[in-house]
Amino acid sequence: MDKTPERIALSELDKEQMKTFSDFLLSYNRLSEMCFTDCVRDFTSRDVKDSEKTCSLNCMEKYLKMNQRVSQRFQEFQMLANENALAMEKKLRK
């Protein structure tokens, strides 16, 4: 017998929001992993040292800035590729 309650169907908008949220969670986890590996190497003490904390926060901020730049360049590249594709199509139609 089917005991699981029927799932309410999500609208397209909700689905998109969920996707954004899950992307955010994934990048959060990735960021923690990366900055932890790069900044915390000393396990002779239980406490997080100030230097480790600053390093991790800098690591996060820097990564976000890098991501912004990569995204800008990626968009520029895509726009160029789109323009080229349109120009090609025009040429072929003639």
Next chain:
Amino acid sequence: MDMSQISPADQAKVQVMQEMEIEMMSDLYNRMTTACHKKCIPPRYSESELGKGEMVCIDRCVAKYLDIHEHIGKKLTAMSMQDAELMKNMTS
């Protein structure tokens, strides 16, 4: 595109393929970000600002990554077309 001339089945196919393409693009983006971060940002985080050299490195890294992506794509299509051709010749 004029959707009225395309059968519903083909419309669904096109939609799935568009979704796959978006998924593929976001995967490419994530991989590229990870690769360029690894290559351009040394794991010493004494500062939260991007250095000048790091910025130049990122710009070049993105451009080069996408170039290589395109090259490999072209070569891959050429090779798979050749393969398909060969298979067709063998069976006929």
